Amino acid sequence: MILEVSRCTFGYRRGVHVLDNLSLAFERGCTVLLGPNGAGKSTLLGIAATAINPVSGQVSLHGLIPDSAKSRKKYRRRVGWLPQQVRPVAGLKLREQVAYAGWLKGMSRRAAWDAAAPALDRVGLGGLGERTGRQLSGGQLRRLGIAQTLVHGARVVLMDEPTAGLDPHQRGVFRDLIGELAQTTSFVVSTHQTEDLAEIFDAVVILDQGVVPFQGPVSAFLATAPANAAPGRLAEAAYAGYVRGEV
Numbered sequence: 001m002i003l004e005v006s007r008c009t010f011g012y013r014r015g016v017h018v019l020d021n022l023s024l025a026f027e028r029g030c031t032v033l034l035g036p037n038g039a040g041k042s043t044l045l046g047i048a049a050t051a052i053n054p055v056s057g058q059v060s061l062h063g064l065i066p067d068s069a070k071s072r073k074k075y076r077r078r079v080g081w082l083p084q085q086v087r088p089v090a091g092l093k094l095r096e097q098v099a100y101a102g103w104l105k106g107m108s109r110r111a112a113w114d115a116a117a118p119a120l121d122r123v124g125l126g127g128l129g130e131r132t133g134r135q136l137s138g139g140q141l142r143r144l145g146i147a148q149t150l151v152h153g154a155r156v157v158l159m160d161e162p163t164a165g166l167d168p169h170q171r172g173v174f175r176d177l178i179g180e181l182a183q184t185t186s187f188v189v190s191t192h193q194t195e196d197l198a199e200i201f202d203a204v205v206i207l208d209q210g211v212v213p214f215q216g217p218v219s220a221f222l223a224t225a226p227a228n229a230a231p232g233r234l235a236e237a238a239y240a241g242y243v244r245g246e247v
């Protein structure tokens with residue numbers, strides 16, 4: 001058990017809870033977070049990243065609870081977050097942007113600068129360190145976002161729809177990268193794309209209207225697909241059996 005969300009409640013409007021007393025544990029490895037639009041996936045990832053404070057409940061990483069300035073800083077270095085939009089920082093070259101991300105997480109300038117080059121290498125952007133973020137494609141920008149989490153040695157990286165809007169080739173590049181990085185880093189990835197699920201992920205969590213109707217290994221998830229489901233669409237068919245639709 002690595003990243004735990006315990007009895008978390010949160011709503012954007014008074015009296016309307018997106019998550020209500022939700023408890024969930026993400027295991028080591030790659031977990032895909034599925035659910036319909038408005039299910040609360042981004043909210044859950046935001047809480048796990050400590051970008052959103054729940055009204056009640058807490059998160060923890062290997063028992064580390066981010067409930068003080070010091071523990072929050074430590075937690076945020078270990079838990080990276082890739083929000084839906086990775087924004088290039090105006091005027092910064094890629095290595096500078098990655099180093100800046102490390103510095104924001106509390107690394108010294110020197111350590112962040114030194115760690116930025118290998119982080120860019122790991123995501124396949126090593127040769128582009130002199131470019132600025134504005135010169136990158138959508139897929140390269142997502143990879144830059146991952147480098148920004150690797151630079152400070154995140155053990156878990158939370159990603160919110162990282163492949164949305166990417167063409168099939170870039171999706172493939174991204175999938176291969178996650179496969180490689182998963183040797184050393186755990187991932188929780190929210191997505192609406194169910195194809196190729198078994199190739200990338202170890203576990204599935206489904207969130208629907210703030211509750212979790214399924215959590216378990218990919219094989220157990222696919223086994224719940226109806227017997228008449230087409231072989232290439234098992235994940236889609238299994239998913240359809242759990243969700244009630246848009247909120």
Ligand SMILES: Nc1ncnc2c1ncn2[C@@H]1O[C@H](COP(=O)(O)OP(=O)(O)OP(=O)(O)O)[C@@H](O)[C@H]1O
Nearest residue numbers: 012013018035036037038039040041042043044247
């Ligand atoms: N900043 C906000 N202010 C008010 N309501 C919000 C805000 N962000 C999200 N919501 C609402 O909270 C609910 C959960 O949204 P959230 O973005 O967490 O869902 P999601 O599962 O990530 O959806 P999607 O798959 O469409 O990205 C939705 O009803 C949404 O309209």
